[in-house]
Amino acid sequence: MKRPHNRADWIGALICMVIGVMISLEAYRLQAYAQYMFAGDHTLPAILGFFFVMLGGVLLVQSYPGKAQAAPPRQTFAPGYEGTRVLYAWLSLLLYAWLIGVLGYLLATALASVVFFMLIGSYRWYVAVFYSLLLTGAMYTVFVLWLQLPFPGGDLW
Amino acid sequence: MLTIETLQLLLAGFATAFSLENLLMAFLGALIGTFVGVLPGLGPTSAIAILLPVTTVLEPTQGMIMLAGIYYGAMYGGSTTAILLNIPGELSSVPTCLDGYPLARLGKGGPALGISAIASFVAGVVGVIGLVFFAPLLADQALKFGPPEYFALMLLALTLMVSLSGGSLLKSFLMGAFGYALSLVGLGPSSGMPRFDYGFSSLVGGLDMISIIIGLFAITEVLKGIAEKRRATVVGKPGSVYPQKADMKKSAAPMLRGGLVGFFLGLLPGCSAAITAFLAYDLEKKVSRQPEKFGHGAIEGVAAPEAANNATSSAGFIPLFSLGIPSSPPLAVLLAGLMIYGLTPGPVLFAQHADFVWTVIASMFIGNMMLLVLNLPMVWLWVKLTRVSFGIMAPVILLLCTIGAYSVRNSMFDVWIAFLFGGLGYLFVKYKWPVVPLILCFILGPLLEESFIQTMAMGSGSLGFVLSRPLSLAILLAAVVLLIVSLLLNRRTRQRLHEEQKKGVDVA
Numbered sequence: 041m042k043r044p045h046n047r048a049d050w051i052g053a054l055i056c057m058v059i060g061v062m063i064s065l066e067a068y069r070l071q072a073y074a075q076y077m078f079a080g081d082h083t084l085p086a087i088l089g090f091f092f093v094m095l096g097g098v099l100l101v102q103s104y105p106g107k108a109q110a111a112p113p114r115q116t117f118a119p120g121y122e123g124t125r126v127l128y129a130w131l132s133l134l135l136y137a138w139l140i141g142v143l144g145y146l147l148a149t150a151l152a153s154v155v156f157f158m159l160i161g162s163y164r165w166y167v168a169v170f171y172s173l174l175l176t177g178a179m180y181t182v183f184v185l186w187l188q189l190p191f192p193g194g195d196l197w
Numbered sequence: 198m199l200t201i202e203t204l205q206l207l208l209a210g211f212a213t214a215f216s217l218e219n220l221l222m223a224f225l226g227a228l229i230g231t232f233v234g235v236l237p238g239l240g241p242t243s244a245i246a247i248l249l250p251v252t253t254v255l256e257p258t259q260g261m262i263m264l265a266g267i268y269y270g271a272m273y274g275g276s277t278t279a280i281l282l283n284i285p286g287e288l289s290s291v292p293t294c295l296d297g298y299p300l301a302r303l304g305k306g307g308p309a310l311g312i313s314a315i316a317s318f319v320a321g322v323v324g325v326i327g328l329v330f331f332a333p334l335l336a337d338q339a340l341k342f343g344p345p346e347y348f349a350l351m352l353l354a355l356t357l358m359v360s361l362s363g364g365s366l367l368k369s370f371l372m373g374a375f376g377y378a379l380s381l382v383g384l385g386p387s388s389g390m391p392r393f394d395y396g397f398s399s400l401v402g403g404l405d406m407i408s409i410i411i412g413l414f415a416i417t418e419v420l421k422g423i424a425e426k427r428r429a430t431v432v433g434k435p436g437s438v439y440p441q442k443a444d445m446k447k448s449a450a451p452m453l454r455g456g457l458v459g460f461f462l463g464l465l466p467g468c469s470a471a472i473t474a475f476l477a478y479d480l481e482k483k484v485s486r487q488p489e490k491f492g493h494g495a496i497e498g499v500a501a502p503e504a505a506n507n508a509t510s511s512a513g514f515i516p517l518f519s520l521g522i523p524s525s526p527p528l529a530v531l532l533a534g535l536m537i538y539g540l541t542p543g544p545v546l547f548a549q550h551a552d553f554v555w556t557v558i559a560s561m562f563i564g565n566m567m568l569l570v571l572n573l574p575m576v577w578l579w580v581k582l583t584r585v586s587f588g589i590m591a592p593v594i595l596l597l598c599t600i601g602a603y604s605v606r607n608s609m610f611d612v613w614i615a616f617l618f619g620g621l622g623y624l625f626v627k628y629k630w631p632v633v634p635l636i637l638c639f640i641l642g643p644l645l646e647e648s649f650i651q652t653m654a655m656g657s658g659s660l661g662f663v664l665s666r667p668l669s670l671a672i673l674l675a676a677v678v679l680l681i682v683s684l685l686l687n688r689r690t691r692q693r694l695h696e697e698q699k700k701g702v703d704v705a
Binding site: 048049052056059063066070073074075076077078079080081083084085088091092095096098099102122123125126129130133134136137140141149152153156157159160161162163171172175179183189190191192 | 367368370371374375377378381385386387388390392393416419420422423424425426586587588589591592593595596599600603604607609612613616619620623628630642645646649650653654658
C-alpha cells in the first residue's frame with residue numbers, strides 16, 4: 041500500500057473528515073427543530089459538515105505522492121528532547137488547571153510556577169522556589185487582593 | 198469626503214481623547230504594547246491577546262484607546278526585535294530585518310530604531326488622516342445595510358482567507374471551517390436549542406473567544422519558545438538613537454512612498470501589512486540609485502517597509518470599523534476586543550457610536566505621538582528588555598494567560614479551553630495549519646449565520662435574493678475582485694518570503 045507523502049497532513053485530513061461527519065450528524069439532529077428546510081440552526085452545520093468531508097478528502101488525496109514525486113522520506117512523530125519538554129510543559133498546564141480546583145489559586149500557582157521555572161528556565165530548585173514565591177505573591181496581591189478576582193478556594197480546604 | 202459634521206465629530210473626539218484618563222490610557226497602551234512587543238518572539242497579535250483581558254475592566258472607549266495603543270506599541274516593539282535580534286514578531290517585520298539587522302551589526306542599530314520610530318509616526322499620521330477622510334464614506338452606506346448586504350459582507354471577509362493562509366489555501370479553508378464550527382457551539386440562534394454540547398452543560402454557554410485566542414496565540418508562543426530553546430541575545434551596542442541629518446534626508450522620500458503604498462493598499466480588506474511592507478521595500482530597491490546596498494544595511498530599507506507597515510495598520514481600521522472586516526491577525530484580535538465591549542463593528546458603528554469611533558480615531562493621533570516621544574528616549578530600556586531571559590518571561594506569561602482566560606467569565610472551564618487550544622495551537626504551528634483563519638471565522642461565525650438565516654427567510658429559501666439588491670451585488674463583485682487581487686499579491690509575497698528565508702531570515 042502507498043505510504044502518504046505527508047503523514048501529518050494525512051492525519052489532519054482524516055480528523056477533518058471525522059469532524060465533518062460529526063457536524064453533519066448534529067445538523068441532521070437539529071433539522072427536526074427547524075421551521076424551514078433550508079433556513080435554521082442546522083443549515084450552517086450541514087454546509088460545514090459537507091465542506092469538512094470534501095476538503096478533508098482533497099487533503100487526504102494530496103497527502104499521497106504523485107507519480108512524478110520521489111519516494112517520501114519516512115516521517116516520525118516521536119518527540120525529541122525539546123518536544124518532550126513541550127509536552128511536559130503542556131501537561132503541567134493541565135495539571136495546574138486541575139490543581140486550582142483542588143488546592144485553590146494560591147497554592148496551585150506557587151507549585152505550578154516552581155515547575156515552570158525549572159522546566160522552561162532550567163533553574164535549580166531553590167532559585168525556582170524563590171522566583172515562584174515572588175511571582176505568586178505579585179499575582180495574588182494584584183489580581184486576588186486588589187482586583188478581587190474570585191478564584192476557586194480549593195475543594196481540599 | 199470630509200464634511201463639517203465629520204470635522205465636528207473629530208474635534209469632539211479630540212476633546213474627549215485629551216481628557217486625562219484617556220491620555221493616560223493611550224500612554225499606558227503604547228508603553229505596555231512596546232514592552233510586550235519587544236519581548237523576543239512575542240508579536241503584536243500575541244501582545245494584544247495577552248493584554249486584551251486586562252483592558253476589559255475599563256469602559257469601552259478607554260479600553261479601545263488602550264488596545265489601539267497596545268497595537269501600535271507592539272508593532273513598534275516588533276520592529277525593535279527585528280532590527281536588534283533579527284527576530285520579526287510578525288511577517289510584516291521581515292522586510293525590516295533585511296536591512297535593520299545588518300545596520301545593527303554595523304553598530305547603527307540606534308539610528309535604524311530611530312528611523313523606524315519616525316517612519317512609523319509619519320505613516321501612522323498619514324494613515325489616521327486617511328481614516329478621517331475615508332471611513333465616513335463607507336459609513337454613509339450604513340442605513341442601506343440589511344441581512345443580504347451583511348451576508349455578502351461576510352462572504353467578502355472570506356476572501357481574507359487567501360491573504361491569511363500562510364502556505365496552503367486548502368488548510369486555510371479547513372481552519373476557517375473549524376473556526377465557524379467552534380462558533381456554533383452553544384444555543385442555536387433560531388430554535389434556541391443547544392448545539393454541539395454532547396451532554397456537557399459547560400458547552401451550552403458556548404466557547405469564549407478570549408480563551409481560544411489566549412490559547413492559540415499566547416500559550417502557543419510559549420510552547421514554541423520552549424521547543425526552539427529561545428534565548429535573547431543582542432548584537433553589540435546600538436549607538437545613538439537620533440538619526441543624523443544625512444540619514445533623515447535619505448529616509449524622507451522612502452517614508453512617504455512607503456506610507457502611501459501602505460495606506461492605499463491597506464484599504465483593501467485582503468491586503469495585509471506583510472504584503473505592503475514587502476511591496477514598499479521592493480519599490481525602494483527599484484527606485485534607489487544604489488540597489489546593491491539593500492540587504493547590507495541601507496537605511497531606506499528600514500524606513501520604507503516600516504512606514505508601509507504602520508500605514509497599513511492605520512488603514513486597516515477603516516475596513517474594521519466601517520465593515521467589521523479585520524485585515525490582519527492583530528486586527529482580528531482587536532475585533533474580538535470590540536465585541537467584548539458589546540460594540541459590533543460594521544456599517545452601523547459610525548451611526549450608533551459616532552462619539553466612540555471618533556474618540557478612538559483622535560486618540561490614534563495622540564497614540565502615535567506618544568509612541569514617538571516614548572520610543573526615541575527610551576530605546577535603551579527596550580534594548581535591555583530584549584535581554585530578559587525567556588526562562589523568566591515564559592512562566593509569567595503562562596500565569597497571566599491563566600488569569601486572562603479566567604477573568605472573562607470567572608470560569609475555570611475557560612482556563613481549560615485556553616490550555617487545550619494552547620496545545621492545539623502548537624500542533625497547528627508545527628504542522629503548518631494557519632491559525633488566523635480559525636480566529637477570523639470564529640469571530641464572524643455568529644454574524645454570518647444570523648445574516649444567512651435572515652437572508653434565506655427574506656428570499657423565501659433562495660440565496661439568489663442577494664444578487665437582486667444593488668448594494669449586496671456590488672459587495673459580492675468586490676469580493677470576487679479582492680479574491681483575485683489577494684491571490685496575486687499573496688503569491689508574490691510568498692515568493693519574496695521564500696527568497697528571504699533561503700537567505701537565512703527566520704520568521705518567529
